[in-house]
Amino acid sequence: xxxxxxxxxxxxxxxxxxxxxxxxxxxxxxxxxxxxxxxxxxxxxxxxxxxxxxxxxxxxxxxxxxxxxxxxxxxxxxxxxxxxxxxxxxxxxxxxxxxxxxxxxxxxxxxxxxxxxxxxxxxxxxxxxxxxxxxxxxxxxxxxxxxxxxxxxxxxxxxxxxxxxxxxxxxxxxxxxxxxxxxxxxxxxxxxxxxxxxxxxxxxxxxxxxxxxxxxxxxxxxxxxxxxxxxxxxxxxxxxxxxxxxxxxxxxxxxxxxxxxxxxxxxxxxxxxxxxxxxxxxxxxxxxxxxx
Amino acid sequence: xxxxxxxxxxxxxxxxxxxxxxxxxxxxxxxxxxxxxxxxxxxxxxxxxxxxxxxxxxxxxxxxxxxxxxxxxxxxxxxxxxxxxxxxxxxxxxxxxxxxxxxxxxxxxxxxxxxxxxxxxxxxxxxxxxxxxxxxxxxxxxxxxxxxxxxxxxxxxxxxxxxxxxxxxxxxxxxxxxxxxxxxxxxxxxxxxxxxxxxxxxxxxxxxxxxxxxxxxxxxxxxxxxxxxxxxxxxxxxxxxxxxxxxxxxxxxxxxxxxxxxxxxxxxxxxxxxxxxxxxxxxxxxxx
Numbered sequence: 001x002x003x004x005x006x007x008x009x010x011x012x013x014x015x016x017x018x019x020x021x022x023x024x025x026x027x028x029x030x031x032x033x034x035x036x037x038x039x040x041x042x043x044x045x046x047x048x049x050x051x052x053x054x055x056x057x058x059x060x061x062x063x064x065x066x067x068x069x070x071x072x073x074x075x076x077x078x079x080x081x082x083x084x085x086x087x088x089x090x091x092x093x094x095x096x097x098x099x100x101x102x103x104x105x106x107x108x109x110x111x112x113x114x115x116x117x118x119x120x121x122x123x124x125x126x127x128x129x130x131x132x133x134x135x136x137x138x139x140x141x142x143x144x145x146x147x148x149x150x151x152x153x154x155x156x157x158x159x160x161x162x163x164x165x166x167x168x169x170x171x172x173x174x175x176x177x178x179x180x181x182x183x184x185x186x187x188x189x190x191x192x193x194x195x196x197x198x199x200x201x202x203x204x205x206x207x208x209x210x211x212x213x214x215x216x217x218x219x220x221x222x223x224x225x226x227x228x229x230x231x232x233x234x235x236x237x238x239x240x241x242x243x244x245x246x247x248x249x250x251x252x253x254x255x256x257x258x259x260x261x262x263x264x265x266x267x268x269x270x271x272x273x274x275x276x277x278x279x280x281x282x283x284x285x286x287x288x289x290x291x292x
Numbered sequence: 293x294x295x296x297x298x299x300x301x302x303x304x305x306x307x308x309x310x311x312x313x314x315x316x317x318x319x320x321x322x323x324x325x326x327x328x329x330x331x332x333x334x335x336x337x338x339x340x341x342x343x344x345x346x347x348x349x350x351x352x353x354x355x356x357x358x359x360x361x362x363x364x365x366x367x368x369x370x371x372x373x374x375x376x377x378x379x380x381x382x383x384x385x386x387x388x389x390x391x392x393x394x395x396x397x398x399x400x401x402x403x404x405x406x407x408x409x410x411x412x413x414x415x416x417x418x419x420x421x422x423x424x425x426x427x428x429x430x431x432x433x434x435x436x437x438x439x440x441x442x443x444x445x446x447x448x449x450x451x452x453x454x455x456x457x458x459x460x461x462x463x464x465x466x467x468x469x470x471x472x473x474x475x476x477x478x479x480x481x482x483x484x485x486x487x488x489x490x491x492x493x494x495x496x497x498x499x500x501x502x503x504x505x506x507x508x509x510x511x512x513x514x515x516x517x518x519x520x521x522x523x524x525x526x527x528x529x530x531x532x533x534x535x536x537x538x539x540x541x542x543x544x545x546x547x548x549x550x551x552x553x554x555x556x557x558x559x560x561x562x563x564x565x566x567x568x569x570x571x572x573x574x575x576x577x578x579x580x
Binding site: 028031032035036038039040041042043045046049057058061062103104106107109110111113114122125126129131132133134135136137138139140141142143144145159160162163164166167170194195196199220223224226227231241242245246249256259260263266267270271274275278281282285286 | 296298299300302303305306307309310312313314315316317318320321324331377378381382392393394395396397398399400401402403404405406409410411413414416418419420421424425453458461462465510513514516517520521534535538539542543548551552555556558559562563566
């Protein structure tokens with residue numbers, strides 16, 4: 001339904017309107033292309049810089065590398081502890097996200113099945129957490145974690161991620177599960193299913209869209225998170241990628257090629273998943289933002 | 293009845309971890325703000341409202357709040373306006389538009405540390421793309437992060453670059469929810485593009501805009517990573533905001549009480565924004 005279909009406009013008016021529309025369209029495409037360049041330009045510069053020597057970077061900061069110095073990557077991957085940090089990030093992210101989904105979906109199921117005030121109380125208790133900025137509880141949390149000896153530990157990080165993920169995860173999952181017809185649950189009860197069976201065979205499989213939202217939101221958050229490792233991790237063997245990269249900056253003293261090798265390697269898993277699942281990512285991360 | 297008791301067992305793991313590591317620390321922050329604890333000593337001196345009084349007089353805290361407000365206003369104005377323009381451009385679900393949306397959203401999936409490094413490089417005085425290009429044009433180079441007058445704007449730009457795609461998506465969802473027949477009616481009435489925007493699009497976009505404004509404001513008050521990595525509040529506190537002030541006082545100066553008091557103030561600011569947002573949204577729903 002565009003302007004073209006109007007029948008009553010005079011031919012001259014139509015052609016001048018067309019010119020105006022074309023100008024507008026060109027302006028629009030120009031603005032969009034410029035901004036896309038502003039996003040993609042820095043990315044390409046990062047990749048190019050990661051393949052330069054430091055000397056070459058200073059001689060020719062914006063140009064293509066004369067030869068691609070893949071040995072930068074070899075150096076980080078072979079000599080550095082990068083593979084180790086990768087492993088830590090993978091372990092923390094995968095275990096955290098799995099347990100977040102398991103615990104949050106169980107709790108959400110219980111919240112939708114409990115009666116009146118108990119359900120409301122539990123839902124309120126979990127979701128009020130979305131209003132609390134992490135900066136507020138991080139100081140007592142730090143003192144508590146140190147007291148319990150959970151600092152410098154992968155387990156400690158996982159526990160904290162689970163706790164902090166609960167408000168948003170239950171908010172999304174309870175919201176979704178409330179939309180599942182009660183008659184389905186009643187029917188399975190008549191068939192003799194117990195609560196665990198109703199949860200695992202009926203409600204959870206029907207809640208997969210909300211599981212995807214929660215999984216993606218937390219996958220991106222945990223993989224990229226700097227704050228909790230910054231607070232709780234000192235030893236190398238427990239560092240995840242973002243903290244390791246921050247320490248890189250000290251180690252390589254603004255040796256940008258080396259720093260960007262780290263940036264490229266740490267971003268690849270995320271960017272590949274994003275491109276494959278972009279619709280889910282955009283939806284999951286936007287749902288996550290509207291939370292507070 | 294017995295089968296329902298298992299529901300409490302279902303709640304247990306989530307609830308136990310949440311209460312232990314989230315609820316208790318949150319309540320404790322309030323308590324801690326009335327003490328002058330250094331985090332180590334076994335006696336925890338109770339000082340009443342002294343921390344809050346000290347913050348009221350503390351120049352650096354004033355500066356942090358001022359910087360935070362400035363940072364928020366810059367991000368809010370520029371990001372909202374620009375993302376709305378992009379949303380209008382990219383509202384239709386054509387293939388090209390979906391590609392653009394994917395690109396604009398991309399920074400959202402990167403680690404804040406990576407984004408901080410990308411912008412530290414871009415802003416670098418000698419080899420940064422910005423100064424190299426200015427140099428090629430024969431213009432004066434700038435110290436984008438080192439000059440106390442411009443550092444906060446440089447950071448605000450990096451913040452916008454990161455979050456604009458997300459805000460744009462909220463606007464697109466809002467735009468797509470406006471019924472097509474309203475536009476048709478406006479066209480039949482002979483409304484200009486501006487009139488259509490002013491009298492059809494905008495009134496129906498207000499709920500989305502309310503969410504965007506609240507979200508952006510909260511994100512800007514919660515901002516930490518980018519600023520911490522890129523400037524750490526410097527030069528000379530020119531980019532210190534509430535969250536970095538809090539971090540420095542807790543983990544560098546070991547003034548956990550004072551830091552907790554500033555955390556409580558941050559929480560109040562965010563609570564007021566959230567409350568206002570929900571009231572506005574509720575009144576808009578009633579009006580419709």
